[in-house]
Amino acid sequence: MSTSVVRAMRILELLSGAAKPMTLTSIAEELSIPKSTTHSILKALVGRGFLGLDEYQNYAVGLKAFEVGASHLRSTNAVEVVIPQLVGLTRDLGITSHYAILDGSDAVYLCKEDPPGLGLKLASSVGARLPAYTTAVGKAALAWLPEADLERHLDAIRAAVSQRQTVDRLIGELGGIRALGFSSDDGETAQGVRCVAAPVRYPSGPPGSIGVSYLRGSSLQDQQVIDGVVRAARRASEVLGYRD
Amino acid sequence: MSTSVVRAMRILELLSGAAKPMTLTSIAEELSIPKSTTHSILKALVGRGFLGLDEYQNYAVGLKAFEVGASHLRSTNAVEVVIPQLVGLTRDLGITSHYAILDGSDAVYLCKEDPPGLGLKLASSVGARLPAYTTAVGKAALAWLPEADLERHLDAIRAAVSQRQTVDRLIGELGGIRALGFSSDDGETAQGVRCVAAPVRYPSGPPGSIGVSYLRGSSLQDQQVIDGVVRAARRASEVLGYRD
DNA sequence: CCAACTTGTTCAGATATGTGAACCGTGTGC
DNA sequence: GCACACGGTTCACATATCTGAACAAGTTGG
CATH class of the missing domain: 1.10.10.10 (Winged helix-like DNA-binding domain superfamily/Winged helix DNA-binding domain)
Known part of the structure; x- marks a missing residue:
């Protein structure tokens, strides 16, 4: 039909x-x-x-x-709340930050903020779709999903990846992520690039996530990055009306 | 069909x-x-x-x-060239800058750059469509259109606006804009907001345009704004390979 | 509590679309 | 210069969609 x-x-x-x-x-x-x-x-x-x-x-x-x-972004009021946090994060740390949400087995990037002085920007990642389990933002969003939703997304991931083992490892990883309060990715997606992400939670509905990417071996302290990301994500959640 | x-x-x-x-x-x-x-x-x-x-x-x-x-933007390589100019412009003047192109009788905003510190951003204008003849960016793009293309766009505008007079006035205005090297709009679109725009020209194909918006009566000198916009647009045109 | 009004869904017949093959124009290689 | 390959377009027939009315389910108001 x-x-x-x-x-x-x-x-x-x-x-x-x-x-x-x-x-x-x-x-x-x-x-x-x-x-x-x-x-x-x-x-x-x-x-x-x-x-x-x-x-x-x-x-x-x-x-x-x-x-x-573009009208989809305008109707997603989360974006208005998240952007100021991305701006602050990028200003404080001097690195690119993102906001992404889950869609089936993938994470989709809704917006990003680049640091000034970055000559020619990379091909814009806005609108990009990546397997959720390979990215820090994807894993952060998965980790804080309600039980029922998680099953649905895992089914989609199982359908997308052939290796049973990959999914089992992912499930184990999600527990650790929840305990730590953030997810990370060390060069799994791109060589030498480290990503850190934390969940943006809503009063109802699945979480999105804020993440940053930076080169390993830069002058940034990992702990400083983690604190910044976690704080930005928590602030966004608060503004959105989430209470824990 | x-x-x-x-x-x-x-x-x-x-x-x-x-x-x-x-x-x-x-x-x-x-x-x-x-x-x-x-x-x-x-x-x-x-x-x-x-x-x-x-x-x-x-x-x-x-x-x-x-x-x-979003993939439309990625395929429009002009955007990669224009964004750095918008960033510079917004940094130097401290005001919002845009890049827009013509589509029939309208101007469509492809990207923008907001100044830092602007608390909550306005509803994002990216993707917005406005009648070309009511905006500085639209008029700048129209003014530098090749003769043949201009006729086509004017026909579309004639079809869209009922007042014959409006179009005649517009045609007159375009000559002045070409002579000055930039277009402007004083509160015609939004009360108290002044816009200035200049064309981004391509080796082939119709021009786009870079523009800025700021409140009248701000500390900015009009001439300073004009110089900035014209320079940014010219630089973008040069990078894109346009020679005059 | 019922009635009237929503909104969304289903169904069989009228109708328009989808199909594949043949056609046209262009450019490429021999 | 010719033949071939390639991209795009057209056409009549088989077929799937579109239609409008009737139905189900939920909501509002009296």
């Missing part, structure tokens, strides 16, 4: 993940949709501005999609 | 502009789509994560839409 709508969404997802604009034929092949059908769907998406054509007439995510997506 | 895809997009646009989540019935009524059809389209959109349900089972733009939209 509603095949064409689902197909349109899959096209948007495909193009959003693609490194560069794609041709009609390659889209059709990748998603196993007949060319002619793909043609009419693409025409509709372009007509509405959700897709655009680059200089070589290849399809890419369009301006309207950006506009619509 | 492809009615359901177009309808799905219209639903996304509607919800992105809505102040709060909507019910199935209100969506169906607003867009004149039969309830049953709306039902199946909504189910498809929710299933793919492009829409989500809030606590009262009302529909709102979902996480996947945000994710897809």
